[in-house]
Amino acid sequence: MATIRDVANHAQVSTATVSAVVNDSAYVSPELRARVLAAINELNYAPSQAARSLKRGRSQLIALVVADLANPFFARLVWAAEAAVAAWGYSLVLFNSDEKPENERRILARIRALSCDGIILVPVDVISTQPQRGSEGEPIPTVLFGRTVEGQKTDTITIDNVSAARQVTNYLMDLGHTRIGTITGPLHLTTGRGRLDGMLEAMRARGLAPAANHVRAGEFREDTAYSVARELLTQPEPPTAIYIANGVMALGVMRALVDLGLKCPDDVSIASTDTIPGIGGLRPRLTRTEHPVIDMTNEALRLLVDRINRGPSIEARNVVFQPSLVVGESCAPYKVRVE
Amino acid sequence: MATIRDVANHAQVSTATVSAVVNDSAYVSPELRARVLAAINELNYAPSQAARSLKRGRSQLIALVVADLANPFFARLVWAAEAAVAAWGYSLVLFNSDEKPENERRILARIRALSCDGIILVPVDVISTQPQRGSEGEPIPTVLFGRTVEGQKTDTITIDNVSAARQVTNYLMDLGHTRIGTITGPLHLTTGRGRLDGMLEAMRARGLAPAANHVRAGEFREDTAYSVARELLTQPEPPTAIYIANGVMALGVMRALVDLGLKCPDDVSIASTDTIPGIGGLRPRLTRTEHPVIDMTNEALRLLVDRINRGPSIEARNVVFQPSLVVGESCAPYKVRVE
DNA sequence: AAACACCAGCTAACCGTTTTGCTAGCATTC
DNA sequence: GAATGCTAGCAAAACGGTTAGCTGGTGTTT
Known part of the structure; x- marks a missing residue:
């Protein structure tokens, strides 16, 4: 493709002037500016991001690292x-x-x-939560998303995972349930740990606790939740x-219910933290907490760009x-089960 | 961060030698190689992708452009x-x-x-299906995915959209249905057009045709399908x-059924081309065609990398x-409706 | 009219690699 | 021992931008 030098020759100006026009970084007389723009157009010029990155030390790239794309x-x-990045x-x-x-x-x-x-990182390892040193030796701007240490x-x-779990658990207890089970996430993650803690805390506040095998x-x-739910409900x-600690698992539990011939909410009440898109269209509608992912993402980018600058x-x-x-x-008031 | 020159100084060799070691592009004596590797390690050197891109004209980046990330x-x-890209x-x-x-x-x-x-492109516009000229003037290697002209x-x-639609339609007709409706995608897309064509073709082969308002x-x-399904079923x-021409819309139709108080498959049979992940866990299980997305993606990358090289x-x-x-x-044999 | 400030636009150095000659040292051959 | 071939390693020129610093022409001030 055309380089900045081709454009400069074509417009009879220096490369510095072309650069000034392209980046709006210095005053250029209307006449020259017009010539440059015409040349850019004619040659179909677009600046090489590689050359820019090299010179400026910035790549205009933001990395998103998620823990599970599926x-x-x-x-x-x-x-x-x-x-948001765009x-x-x-x-x-x-x-x-x-x-x-x-x-x-x-x-x-x-x-x-x-x-x-910059990096938006859903961390898997504790180590990775330590700042990454970049090409200048100072840390690459990073925002940790969803999980922390x-x-x-x-x-x-x-x-607020604890609050999410507390809200859901309180709702279940308000309906009269006392024998509440839970399917947790991995407890080494703050998302998993916090949600279990919130649930236990809410129950404790009312003098309750889940049975150990619940x-x-x-x-x-999804698949683990499916089999765990079967175990849970057949004891x-x-x-x-x-x-249930997240939306994907809720889907698995729903499936287990159907396969066990149990009705939701008649036989068992189901509620979760977090949901999955599209699940809103299904019946019974799941009682759950919704997380403002879009707002969270926008805020993440705001923080990140601010830190970059x-x-x-x-x-x-x-x-x-x-x-x-x-x-x-998906939840019904507790009633004594007719055996 | 450390540059190749830092490494070269530290190891008492030239930058060319460091480059040779890093890229395995020329013979370097074991002794020097060891010195270079030690220096790289000590300085925590990693080559700058920006400088590489500039020099080589290759960025090691593959772009994926999808038509609807939601x-x-x-x-x-x-x-x-x-x-696959990784x-x-x-x-x-x-x-x-x-x-x-x-x-x-x-x-x-x-x-x-x-x-x-390289580019993997799910095209939106016919224009974009024409090859994109790159920085050398020759086209950027591109694989069109899913849709074509x-x-x-x-x-x-x-x-094979036509075949997908044909399979599903034949299945419905084998169950005895003759009054079959359809919810199509946008007909300017080959995915939308082909699926409608396949359905019409399969019906025509048995001397049938859908009613115009079906x-x-x-x-x-999802939302459009929901309202369209309501219209379709209340006439x-x-x-x-x-x-139904794709999986997302099938979800919308299912929702419409529930809201209309209709049972699937007792009141109406539902089948679709394409599915959505997670839907497999729901009941009734949808009769549908599955598309080998992973195989398709791997093949796309094989073609793309081959073309790049x-x-x-x-x-x-x-x-x-x-x-x-x-x-x-989600489908039942046709029976005369008891009014 | 001399001295000066101002500024549009240019020249050239630089960013960190890769790669093309080139050099110099050694082994081989007659 | 001179000529030749071979090769490990080096110096330096790109790649395509950005930008510091310079130049020379114009306008203002005294």
Whole structure:
């Protein structure tokens, strides 16, 4: 393609002038500006991002690293992030760590090589929550999304997981349920841990606690949740209500119910934190918390771009979003079961 | 970060030697190689992708442009593409044209500026199916995905839409249905057009045709399909079976059924081309065709990388995948309706 | 009219790689 | 021992932009 020099020759000006026109970085007389623009048009010139990156040390690339691209929650994040990134004039480079620390390490090295200007990271490994050093030695601007570790020096965007779980659990208890089971996510993640903690806390506040065999690990996965739900519901004294830690697992539980011949909410009440897009169209509608993914993503980008422009001097900011309870038809008041 | 010169100084060799070691592009004595590797390690050196891109004219970036990132079908494509792109040693830059030609134009310009090595494009506009000229003047290697126009000079990966529609329609007719309605996609897309054509063709082969008011445009969207399905089913003589052109719309139709108090498959049979992930867990299971998205994506990348390496000389290849019918419980044999 | 300020536009250095000659040292051959 | 071939490693020129610093022409001030 045409280079800046071709344009300069064609318009009878210097490359500096062409650059000034392209970037609006200095005054150029209307006459020359017109000549340059004409030449650009005629030669179909577009500046090489590679050359720019090299000289400026900025690539106009923002990396998004998600922990599980197959999960609709993250798919939605990707969707929102693409739009936000484009709106700020960057391009989105997408990576999937697939919940594997070794992938994450490889990806972060690649991001460094690409000299991405910023990272939105759903961290898998604790190590990765430490700032990544970039090509200048100072850390690459990073926003951790969704998950954190305590005492973070990085900007973070999170949801109040404890509150989410508390809201849902309170709702179930308000309906009279006391024998409540739960299917949790991985407890080494703040999303998994916090949601279990919130549930336990809410029950404790009313002098309750789930039976030990009513607390099961579902790994945030549909198929695991399916089999765990079967176990949970086929034991001698099954829970009358189940709190499920995320939307994908709720789908698995619904499936288990149908396959076990159980009716929701007649036989068992189901409620979850987090949802999956499209599930809104299904019946019974799930009682769940909704997370403002779009707002969270936009805020993540606002923080990130701000940090890119203002450097590491400013304080780390931790923004916590509040989930909201959306009541569907998947929960019924507790009634003594007729055997 | 450390540059190649830092490494060269530190190891007491020239930059050329460091380059040779890093790229394995020339013989370097074991002794020097060891010194260089040690220096690289010590300085935590990683080559700048920007400088490489500039010099080599290759960026190791592959662009994926999808038409609608909110659609689970494309979300799945993104998931598969990220993995395939990484496996070939590239990074994925993601764009969403949101079905808007003007976005697509902007995106293609951006891709050119980034000097991406290849493009996987779900085209929105006919214009965009013409090859994009890159920084050397020759076209950027491109694979069109899912949709095409006839007489294409570009590599394409498609599904046999006509066959998909035919399979589903035949299945419905085998069950005895003759009054079959359909909710179509946009007819200017080959995916929309082909599926309608396949349905009409299958019916014509048995001397049938859908009533004019039983053919409705659903725009491949959940909400549109919902309202269109309501119209379709509340008219005087509703269809006894509906063929739906994609998975997202099937979800909308299911929702409409529930809201109208109709039972599937007792009151109306539902079948679709294409599905959405996660829908497999729901009841009744949808009768539909499944599209081998992962295979299609892997093949797309194989073609793309091959074209990147071998240039524009080789013939354009058009690979057509076959969908397969998956029978669920959403269809019942036709029976005379008891009014 | 001399001195000066101002500024549009140019020249050239630089960003960090890759790669094309080139050099110099050694081994082989007559 | 001179001529030749071979090759490991180097110096330096790109790649296509950005930008600091310079130049020379114009306008203003005294």
